Amino acid sequence: MQAETIGLGGxxxxxxxxxxxxxxxxxxxxxxxxxxxxxVVDRLSERYAVVAPLAPGFADLDELESIRxxxxxxxHYDDILxxxxxxxxxxxxxxxxxxxxxxxAAHVRNRVSRLVLLSPLGLWNDDYPVADxxxxxxxxxxxxxxxxxxxxxxxxxxxxxxSVIALARGMTTVARFxxxxxxxxxxxxxxxxxxxxxxxxxxxxxxxxxxxxxxxVALLPNASRAIIPGAGHMLTVExxxxxxxxxxxxxxxxxxxxxxxxxxxxEPQRGSGVTAPxxxxxxxxxxx
Amino acid sequence: MKFHFFHLxxxxxxxxxxxxxxxGVWVDLPAAELxxxxxxxxxxxxxxDELEYADQVGFxxxxxxxxxxxxxxxxxxxxxxxxxxxxxxxxARLVVMGDSVALYNPPTRVAEETAMLDVLSxxxxxxxxxxxxxxxxxxxxxxxxxxxxxxYREGVELVLRAWQADRPFxxxxxxxxxRYVNIWPRPMQKPHPPVWIPGSGSVExxxxxxxxxxxxxxxxxxxxxxGRRVMEGFWDAVxxxxxxxxxxxxxxxQFVAVADNDAEAERLYARHALYFYNRCLHxxxxxxxxxxxxxxxxxxxxxxxxxxxxADRNKELQDLTWSQILDRGYVVAGSPDTVVQRLTEMxxxxxxxxxxxxxxxxxxxxxxxxYNTTRFAEEIMPRLRPMWAExxxxxxxxxxAAPDETHLEDASRRGVGSERAVAxxxxxxxx
Numbered sequence: 001m002q003a004e005t006i007g008l009g010g011x012x013x014x015x016x017x018x019x020x021x022x023x024x025x026x027x028x029x030x031x032x033x034x035x036x037x038x039x040v041v042d043r044l045s046e047r048y049a050v051v052a053p054l055a056p057g058f059a060d061l062d063e064l065e066s067i068r069x070x071x072x073x074x075x076h077y078d079d080i081l082x083x084x085x086x087x088x089x090x091x092x093x094x095x096x097x098x099x100x101x102x103x104x105a106a107h108v109r110n111r112v113s114r115l116v117l118l119s120p121l122g123l124w125n126d127d128y129p130v131a132d133x134x135x136x137x138x139x140x141x142x143x144x145x146x147x148x149x150x151x152x153x154x155x156x157x158x159x160x161x162x163s164v165i166a167l168a169r170g171m172t173t174v175a176r177f178x179x180x181x182x183x184x185x186x187x188x189x190x191x192x193x194x195x196x197x198x199x200x201x202x203x204x205x206x207x208x209x210x211x212x213x214x215x216x217v218a219l220l221p222n223a224s225r226a227i228i229p230g231a232g233h234m235l236t237v238e239x240x241x242x243x244x245x246x247x248x249x250x251x252x253x254x255x256x257x258x259x260x261x262x263x264x265x266x267e268p269q270r271g272s273g274v275t276a277p278x279x280x281x282x283x284x285x286x287x288x
Numbered sequence: 289m290k291f292h293f294f295h296l297x298x299x300x301x302x303x304x305x306x307x308x309x310x311x312g313v314w315v316d317l318p319a320a321e322l323x324x325x326x327x328x329x330x331x332x333x334x335x336x337d338e339l340e341y342a343d344q345v346g347f348x349x350x351x352x353x354x355x356x357x358x359x360x361x362x363x364x365x366x367x368x369x370x371x372x373x374x375x376x377x378x379x380a381r382l383v384v385m386g387d388s389v390a391l392y393n394p395p396t397r398v399a400e401e402t403a404m405l406d407v408l409s410x411x412x413x414x415x416x417x418x419x420x421x422x423x424x425x426x427x428x429x430x431x432x433x434x435x436x437x438x439x440y441r442e443g444v445e446l447v448l449r450a451w452q453a454d455r456p457f458x459x460x461x462x463x464x465x466x467r468y469v470n471i472w473p474r475p476m477q478k479p480h481p482p483v484w485i486p487g488s489g490s491v492e493x494x495x496x497x498x499x500x501x502x503x504x505x506x507x508x509x510x511x512x513x514x515g516r517r518v519m520e521g522f523w524d525a526v527x528x529x530x531x532x533x534x535x536x537x538x539x540x541x542q543f544v545a546v547a548d549n550d551a552e553a554e555r556l557y558a559r560h561a562l563y564f565y566n567r568c569l570h571x572x573x574x575x576x577x578x579x580x581x582x583x584x585x586x587x588x589x590x591x592x593x594x595x596x597x598x599a600d601r602n603k604e605l606q607d608l609t610w611s612q613i614l615d616r617g618y619v620v621a622g623s624p625d626t627v628v629q630r631l632t633e634m635x636x637x638x639x640x641x642x643x644x645x646x647x648x649x650x651x652x653x654x655x656x657x658x659y660n661t662t663r664f665a666e667e668i669m670p671r672l673r674p675m676w677a678e679x680x681x682x683x684x685x686x687x688x689a690a691p692d693e694t695h696l697e698d699a700s701r702r703g704v705g706s707e708r709a710v711a712x713x714x715x716x717x718x719x
Contacts, residue, residue, distance in 0.1 A: 061434070061584065064434065068462075132574075134578050134579060135427065135574045135575060136574040137572075137573040137574045137576075140574070161587075161588060161590075164587065165584055165587060165588065168579060168580075168582075168584060168587055169584065171579035171580075172433070172434045172579045172580035173434075174579070175432065175433055175434060175578065175579045175580055176432055176434040176435070176580065179426070179430075179432045179433065179434075179578075180426070180427075180430040180432075181430075
């Protein structure tokens with residue numbers, strides 16, 4: 001992946017990673033930046049021309065001076081895709097990035113053609129609260145993010161000050177949009193999302209419980225979900241193959257003409273009678 | 289130099305196995321399980337008695353502060369405590385150390401309450417404005433860590449303007465928008481009460497205090513050797529701005545235990561110090577470092593705040609001992625000679641004109657606090673008092689009238705702020 005910096009209106013800039021060939025796919029990174037997502041991004045770039053913006057703040061906290069709330073953030077991504085001439089594009093995001101993807105698709109309805117949300121943040125339910133990732137010591141974070149905490153990448157014996165600073169910048173940014181409750185009103189906007197959406201969740205996500213996948217599907221006009229067994233929040237690390245095959249099936253189905261076989265990996269939403277995301281539109285009508 | 293009696297007002301009845309049963313003293317410690325209102329009633333009244341006693345025996349200031357959802361300090365509102373003290377004391381300055389401005393909505397509430405206290409007390413108020421601990425601000429009050437300091441500074445600017453504005457004004461801030469700012473009452477002290485900033489080692493705060501001429505106070509539980517680096521950073525910021533290194537720009541907090549000798553100090557004070565360090569400072573590390581609370585510049589300097597130090601130490605999961613507390617300088621204890629010698633050394637190292645002392649530790653009974661307070665006032669203060677006499681204290685409240693002369697009739701007859709009123713103002717401690 002190659003990084004470049006592009007200029008945007010309002011004296012803003014954005015760092016973009018690009019790589020791979022194929023139809024364009026926008027990757028919205030998880031809690032730790034594009035480079036930390038390298039395995040999933042590399043694999044996606046085998047099939048797609050991946051465009052992966054670095055969230056504002058991750059490179060420079062001053063970027064958040066002009067991006068102060070979730071609406072600024074969604075429109076910042078719209079600006080990025082506008083600058084890259086990506087009009088109606090597939091967007092896939094993980095965790096914090098999935099929240100951004102959902103916000104972008106809800107704010108700018110025609111920007112996203114297909115939406116993939118991997119263990120998305122953005123909703124809150126008192127019956128199964130999102131765990132407080134920021135309220136545990138660093139040593140306990142893997143237990144929240146991984147079904148098997150031993151799968152968490154080690155941070156090395158003595159991290160140098162620059163990597164400590166980089167981590168602090170990223171988490172400061174994430175916390176800016178998730179603190180103290182990761183609910184910025186997305187539930188009031190999800191009905192606006194036009195793009196057929198796939199929600200993928202790890203069955204053993206201790207950070208964002210899997211029940212949130214159902215909440216997303218219930219609020220999105222045109223969505224289905226898939227649950228990955230044995231995976232936690234970081235399903236791109238713990239179950240990369242299975243996650244990607246699910247995503248590819250969804251995207252393949254949607255990229256072929258209508259009437260193609262429904263994606264096999266996607267489970268239908270309980271009780272909705274929907275079997276595949278391509279078969280229901282936002283207005284409830286059935287695709288021809 | 290000046291001496292201030294600081295009270296944390298801890299909850300004094302945490303169980304012996306507290307550290308084993310609960311992960312921390314702050315934020316989510318179940319109040320329904322541990323807080324007994326009868327204990328609280330006794331504690332509040334004892335603590336206010338102890339602060340009033342400090343006024344009677346000649347302390348220059350009495351200090352309270354603000355914390356939330358914890359057994360470490362039972363003062364969600366320091367202003368309520370000072371309201372009570374304003375009516376029951378007459379000489380000591382009332383040092384609120386202080387109001388966490390970002391937690392008041394709108395922050396003009398702080399301007400109003402401090403103005404009330406200043407007028408009520410006849411101009412004896414020191415207005416302290418801390419950012420607040422991570423636990424208080426981000427976990428208990430839900431402030432976003434990344435914007436907390438910006439919001440705090442905007443709030444302090446608003447308070448300063450609200451105190452002094454010539455006419456009503458509109459305030460269009462990032463965090464507060466008010467069409468009309470026009471507080472009633474206004475402070476008695478002109479242009480406004482002294483502003484003291486309790487710091488925890490953030491590098492930006494040094495510059496900010498120097499720039500605004502605010503007093504900087506380092507509230508340390510870990511002794512002056514730990515505090516040295518922080519105070520050196522502050523004095524560097526002062527000197528870089530070409531300001532005089534006036535010791536009265538600075539304050540420092542220290543536990544002190546006065547006795548006949550080391551053995552009596554241990555007998556009287558050790559278990560109460562251990563209660564404080566092992567229970568009141570039993571901090572859950574998960575609540576010590578919310579992302580964005582500590583600036584990148586401060587991380588880069590490698591300076592860790594009090595809370596992080598305490599929480600990290602807590603990971604050792606071993607109780608501190610009295611000898612460790614003494615060896616590390618957390619508590620200055622012993623005979624008057626020992627205490628004077630240690631505090632003199634501390635003063636020379638840190639260069640602070642305002643020494644804040646904690647003479648109540650953890651769960652210390654009132655008789656012991658009274659004993660410690662009396663001995664400090666009679667045997668320590670007079671010997672240290674002459675230090676820094678060559679400097680003027682510009683960060684000190686100047687009561688407009690001696691409080692016992694501020695009767696409404698008198699005030700209306702002579703006019704508040706007249707020369708006579710200034711002349712009769714009590715100046716305990718001088719300098």
